[in-house]
Amino acid sequence: MTTYDHNNIFAKILRGELPCSKVYENEHVFAFLDIMPRSPGHTLVIPKAPARNILDITEEDFVHVARASRIIARAAMVAFKADGMTLQQFSEPASGQVVYHLHVHVMPRYEGVALLPPASCKEEAKVLEDHAAKLIAALKGL
Secondary structure: OOOOOOOOHHHHHHOOOOOOOEEEEOOOEEEEEOOOOOOOOOEEEEEOOOOOOOOOOOHHHHHHHHHHHHHHHHHHHHHOOOOEEEEEOOOOHHHOOOOOOOOEEEEEEEOOEOOOOOOOOOOOHHHHHHHHHHHHHHHHOO
């Protein structure tokens, strides 16, 4: 397994070097909308700790990611009137991981509607802004 790359895109987002549509943050985790969502409200939850994936994150840091993923999932169910929720985490290239900072995908789902293929369409900034506002409002209601 390769070591953690401190210049990966999510590390740059955490340092404020790249923009994102932030929806949630605490001292341990950061959550923002995926710019190529597979469903409306597709959110990425990442640890603030430098971890390549589930194979090298500490148990304590992963618990914070799991807890935040649950919070985001519950809010997204309300914000996007979803029928269900898919959470995914990929570790290493064979699994499909392409950004080497641990992240959990939280994706609202709807009966009879398939997820878009990964990285198939970059969402417009205004749509992401609207989705972030919906999710933030739902988080305040929890």
